[in-house]
Amino acid sequence: MSQSPTLEAARRRTFAIISHPDAGKTTLTENLLLAGGAIRAAGQVRARGENRRTRSDWMKIERERGISVSASVMTFDHEGLMFNLLDTPGHEDFSEDTYRTLTAADAAVMVLDAAKGIEPQTLKLFEVCRLRDIPIVTFINKMDREAQDPIELLDEIASKLALDPAPLFWPAGSGGRFKGMLDLRSQQFLPFAKRTADNKDEGHPEALGLADGAISRFLDPTELTELEEGALLIQEASKPFNPAAFLEGHMTPVFFGSALRHFGIDQLLAGLGAYAPPPKSVLAHKSGAEIHVEPGESEVSGFVFKVQANMDPNHRDRIAFLRLCSGRFQRGMKLKVQNTGRQISVNAPIMFFASDRELAEEAFAGDVIGIPNHGVLRVGDSLSEAGLLRFAGLPNFAPEILQRVRVKDPLKAKHLKKALEGLAEEGVTQLFRPQMGSDFIVGAVGQLQFEVMADRLANEYQLDVLFEPSPFAEARWIGGAPSEVEAFVDTHKSAMATDIDNQAVFLAKSAWEIGYVSERYDNLSFQRTRERG
Numbered sequence: 001m002s003q004s005p006t007l008e009a010a011r012r013r014t015f016a017i018i019s020h021p022d023a024g025k026t027t028l029t030e031n032l033l034l035a036g037g038a039i040r041a042a043g044q045v046r047a048r049g050e051n052r053r054t055r056s057d058w059m060k061i062e063r064e065r066g067i068s069v070s071a072s073v074m075t076f077d078h079e080g081l082m083f084n085l086l087d088t089p090g091h092e093d094f095s096e097d098t099y100r101t102l103t104a105a106d107a108a109v110m111v112l113d114a115a116k117g118i119e120p121q122t123l124k125l126f127e128v129c130r131l132r133d134i135p136i137v138t139f140i141n142k143m144d145r146e147a148q149d150p151i152e153l154l155d156e157i158a159s160k161l162a163l164d165p166a167p168l169f170w171p172a173g174s175g176g177r178f179k180g181m182l183d184l185r186s187q188q189f190l191p192f193a194k195r196t197a198d199n200k201d202e203g204h205p206e207a208l209g210l211a212d213g214a215i216s217r218f219l220d221p222t223e224l225t226e227l228e229e230g231a232l233l234i235q236e237a238s239k240p241f242n243p244a245a246f247l248e249g250h251m252t253p254v255f256f257g258s259a260l261r262h263f264g265i266d267q268l269l270a271g272l273g274a275y276a277p278p279p280k281s282v283l284a285h286k287s288g289a290e291i292h293v294e295p296g297e298s299e300v301s302g303f304v305f306k307v308q309a310n311m312d313p314n315h316r317d318r319i320a321f322l323r324l325c326s327g328r329f330q331r332g333m334k335l336k337v338q339n340t341g342r343q344i345s346v347n348a349p350i351m352f353f354a355s356d357r358e359l360a361e362e363a364f365a366g367d368v369i370g371i372p373n374h375g376v377l378r379v380g381d382s383l384s385e386a387g388l389l390r391f392a393g394l395p396n397f398a399p400e401i402l403q404r405v406r407v408k409d410p411l412k413a414k415h416l417k418k419a420l421e422g423l424a425e426e427g428v429t430q431l432f433r434p435q436m437g438s439d440f441i442v443g444a445v446g447q448l449q450f451e452v453m454a455d456r457l458a459n460e461y462q463l464d465v466l467f468e469p470s471p472f473a474e475a476r477w478i479g480g481a482p483s484e485v486e487a488f489v490d491t492h493k494s495a496m497a498t499d500i501d502n503q504a505v506f507l508a509k510s511a512w513e514i515g516y517v518s519e520r521y522d523n524l525s526f527q528r529t530r531e532r533g
């Protein structure tokens, strides 16, 4: 059966979850997969993760720290829609990977802990979503615990994020007094059932109208009045939900619930199905011209937003995660990498269903396929059948920490170079080769990246390395006319380096120095991000 790429793309919902650590991202992921029928019991996401790690014994650090360092994707088919949930690493220190994953998402669910509201990491990730025009759905989690006043939570969204919150539900109490929530559109009340005395979870009762006599089983008269008044007040005080404003990034629909108790999850999933956008057209360059690639176009195209190496230590393979932008991909197809012109036969593409990996026979815009390869594919690569498309916008971020790296055994210097290049291609850390001196400088957004790196160098490459402070504090990519960039490079040799793509990078000892050179060389730009590919 031949499917239309336009129709197939229209039923895709590719989204990521953003949150501050501990707000409940993992629990919500699990419960969304449960609601979508992708897994049968909660606890499987973690168990499966553990299994995978024990089997392949990679990323020991992940296990020791109990955090998810590597992002993956999970796909499930639910009520006629195909959901692709991109799993973003949640540690506040390790964010570059998360940023890149967000380039592959069409929408994001922002999870807030109802007691804490907007936390620093939420804000940082939100800013990336805004930069990339990714619409945000808000899920206020942990309503079964003592929460802040929901009106204050909405105020915080409005003031800190400059986003209009449009609640679609309204909670009745929180913590021990949490009774459920009112669906503001249907005016149906969804009762929340506590666990039984012997800690059993028996699910939540059916929704019912507020005028239904049976409501007294869930709300006493005071609680009912409070809920009715609260709901009325909030509907008067907030703008009604407007899907167009949401897609433009001015408004966020707000859901409430308890991920742990699987409450509000079906509603969130239905909301994503109804309002989250299908893949849209993507800006690309083709033979020097800017074009929009439509999901329904016949040519298959996509970009690599993540590369994961050594998932299985017996094979030195890497998996490149390709977000498809157009066409109907079929297994065995040949795709060309735009910047190298290399052609690859995609014979064993993988799709990641929650229960297992499967060979992908076909895939459409919005889907993510894993392509095993031996280092041919890199983060930021654009792939298409003719190999002429280059997608814009996969950034490298200016590192916040720069360190010199040395291998303890000097005979292994050459080996180190290869290993560092491999990790930089994967996007684990950034690598700079100073024009003068022989040491490599590695850059990262957070300290944890260095630990991940040291761990991987030791386990995968048998290299024992030392990190030492470098004299540099900031790195900037230089933009401008080639002759002017060259002139600058010539006069600043001791502060110049190149990145893995041989682009000129200025290394400064302080932020002040960046300000100083930018003023003196106003014909050049000193950029915090560089778009690859």
Ligand code: G4P
Residues within 6 Å of the ligand: 019, 020, 021, 022, 023, 024, 025, 026, 027, 028, 090, 141, 142, 143, 144, 145, 257, 258, 259, 260, 261
């Ligand atoms: P994260 O991925 O965002 O870091 O958060 P995660 O889901 O791991 O949740 C962090 C903690 O919050 C976990 O407790 C989890 O059980 C709890 N939690 C998540 N959602 C809810 C909720 O809706 N209600 C309540 N009451 N708790 C919630 P933990 O004790 O740190 O871990 P665990 O031992 O339960 O796994």
